[in-house]
Amino acid sequence: MSDTSVKITADGKTLTSSDLALVRSVDVSEAMNAQTQVSIVITCNVDNASNWSTPLDSLVAPFARFQVEIDRGGRSLVVPARATSASWSLQAGSLSTLTIAGLDASADLDREEKDQSALAGMSDAAIASKLLTDGGATPKPGTTPPPHATDQFTAHLLATDWSVLKTLAARNDFDVYLSSENGLLYGVFDRIDPNAKPDPDSSIDLGYGALGGTASVQVQLVTGQKVRFTYGTDGQGEQQIAENDGTGNAMGTKSLGGATTVLRNANDLPGTQTPDVAAERTAFGASLSVTLTAPTMPLLRARRTVTVRGLGSLVSGLWLVKSVHHTITQGGHSQALALTRNALGDSGAGGGAATAMAAAAGVP
Numbered sequence: 623m624s625d626t627s628v629k630i631t632a633d634g635k636t637l638t639s640s641d642l643a644l645v646r647s648v649d650v651s652e653a654m655n656a657q658t659q660v661s662i663v664i665t666c667n668v669d670n671a672s673n674w675s676t677p678l679d680s681l682v683a684p685f686a687r688f689q690v691e692i693d694r695g696g697r698s699l700v701v702p703a704r705a706t707s708a709s710w711s712l713q714a715g716s717l718s719t720l721t722i723a724g725l726d727a728s729a730d731l732d733r734e735e736k737d738q739s740a741l742a743g744m745s746d747a748a749i750a751s752k753l754l755t756d757g758g759a760t761p762k763p764g765t766t767p768p769p770h771a772t773d774q775f776t777a778h779l780l781a782t783d784w785s786v787l788k789t790l791a792a793r794n795d796f797d798v799y800l801s802s803e804n805g806l807l808y809g810v811f812d813r814i815d816p817n818a819k820p821d822p823d824s825s826i827d828l829g830y831g832a833l834g835g836t837a838s839v840q841v842q843l844v845t846g847q848k849v850r851f852t853y854g855t856d857g858q859g860e861q862q863i864a865e866n867d868g869t870g871n872a873m874g875t876k877s878l879g880g881a882t883t884v885l886r887n888a889n890d891l892p893g894t895q896t897p898d899v900a901a902e903r904t905a906f907g908a909s910l911s912v913t914l915t916a917p918t919m920p921l922l923r924a925r926r927t928v929t930v931r932g933l934g935s936l937v938s939g940l941w942l943v944k945s946v947h948h949t950i951t952q953g954g955h956s957q958a959l960a961l962t963r964n965a966l967g968d969s970g971a972g973g974g975a976a977t978a979m980a981a982a983a984g985v986p
Contacts, residue, residue, distance in 0.1 A: 625917055626955040629691040630662065633680035641677040646719060646951065648690060650701060652924040653945035653960075654814065655797055658726040660690050660703045666710070666718040674712060676720045681705040685729060688722070692948060694921040694955070695823075699948070700802040704729040727807060728800050731757045732784035741776040745769050746790045747811065749776075750798065753783040754809030759800055764812030766794055787811065795899045797925065816873055816906075816942045816964065820927040824920045826912075831932030833916045839937050841966065842907035846879035849901040852887055868901035868964070873927075873940045875967030879905035905964035910941060914957045922946050922957055930961070939968035 628648055630637045637645075649661040666674045681688055686705040691698060703724040712718045731753065741749045746766040754761040779786070791798040791811060798811045828837040848867040868879030879901060886900070910930065914922075922928060924943050931938050941961040949956045 626692060626694045626921075626950055628950055629689075629693070631689040631691075632678050633686065633688070637677055644677065648692075648948070648950045650690060650692065650699065650948040651945065652699070652701075652948075654925055655791075656945075657728050658701050658703075658799075659723070660701055660725070661721060661723045662690070663719050663721045666712070666720055668718065674710070674718060674720075678720060678722050681722045681724075682708045682720075685733065688724065692921065692950065697921040699921060699923065702727045702800075702802055702807065726800055727758075727802075728784055731787070732782045735780055735782050738776050738779040738781055738786055741779075741786070742774075743769055744776075746794055750787055750790060750809075750811035753787055754811065757783060757809065759807045759809030762808055762810045762812065764794070764796060766790075795903060799925070814925050814942065816927065817871055817940070818927050820929050820940065821920075822929070824922060824926075825929040825931060826914065826920070826922075827932045828912055828930060829932040829934075833914055833919055835912055835914060835916070837910060837912040837933060839908070839910045839933065841878070841909075841937075843878070844881045845907040846877070846881045846905035846964070847901055848880040848883040849897045849904075850883065850885050851897045852885060864897045866897040866901040868898075868903075868905040870898065871902055872905075872965040872969075873942070873963045874965030874969050876936075877905060877965045878907040879964065902964070906942075906962045908937070908963045908966065910937070910959075910961040910963075912959050912961075914959065915954060919957065922959060928961070935968060936966045939963070939965075 644665040646663040646665060651659040662678065664676045664678050666676050668674050680686065683705065688705060689700065689702050691700045703726055705722055705724045706729065707723045709721045745768055747763040750763050751761040787798045796811055796813050801808045801810060827833050828835060846868050848865065850865040851863050853863055869877035922943055924946050927940055927942055930941050941963045943959060944962050945960045947958040
């Protein structure tokens with residue numbers, strides 16, 4: 623499997639090297655605002671009585687636990703998973719396989735519908751911390767506003783813990799996901815920082831760069847909105863109370879924010895979203911897709927930033943990894959990437975573009 627190694631643990635037992643030789647492929651899809659998906663295809667053995675068996679037969683049970691670990695270049699992606707489906711392709715006299723598909727450990731939080739009314743009166747961050755802790759994860763919550771007396775979100779609510787977490791994340795423009803690091807399971811409930819400093823060892827050189835391949839970039843030039851919030855009172859027209867053009871956290875020198883202007887009432891937006899959040903989300907109008915297969919490629923992760931080089935001055939620079947689909951076979955490892963950004967041009971350093979743009983505009 624090239625420079626990538628894979629470790630699979632099923633029902634508490636790590637597959638041996640001879641067992642791994644039966645594995646045809648391992649797929650892991652990690653994406654923002656989504657549960658991590660895992661799929662393993664393994665060859666079936668058959669005896670004289672036509673009994674088909676594989677080293678993964680213990681996973682043919684609802685929510686059976688397994689773990690996939692991908693190691694490459696000193697970096698690891700560890701996914702504690704739960705089996706959600708099993709399928710066989712049985713061919714007499716030919717290659718027969720079992721496919722085990724699963725979701726990450728967040729599936730445990732989505733198994734039981736509960737009366738969630740006991741959460742009333744708590745802030746969204748406090749609710750997330752409680753539910754993640756109850757689910758066996760160490761919580762890493764972002765900051766949310768204090769609870770509002772009129773917020774009836776949890777009143778008489780029947781829902782799974784995971785559906786509550788997803789709803790709260792959506793109304794705060796957060797992502798919620800589980801991450802296994804150094805043997806510990808963390809539950810993250812926070813906003814993704816598009817200007818986080820990228821790992822310098824994870825830079826990818828496309829186009830004429832070392833990684834080559836075919837990169838596809840699309841940029842929507844009129845999606846970024848300048849959002850004006852208003853309120854109305856009896857006998858008066860709409861009064862403007864706040865606005866934002868979405869350029870404050872640009873990832874490059876030419877922001878894609880503020881191309882169009884929309885007028886909204888604060889009550890029209892769900893939850894606790896601010897004009898800053900509403901405007902900045904629309905500015906992500908650039909997308910880049912590429913599949914990496916080169917032996918020198920780094921192991922990339924969703925929800926993190928990466929520096930892209932070799933695509934020219936307009937689209938090289940800081941990008942946010944929306945999703946990574948790993949496909950690992952006996953022949954090698956490929957990573958299908960989807961990246962996004964809210965600006966054009968290369969600021970030269972992650973996080974510096976916003977300050978430079980503000981200075982150019984005369985903003986203190």
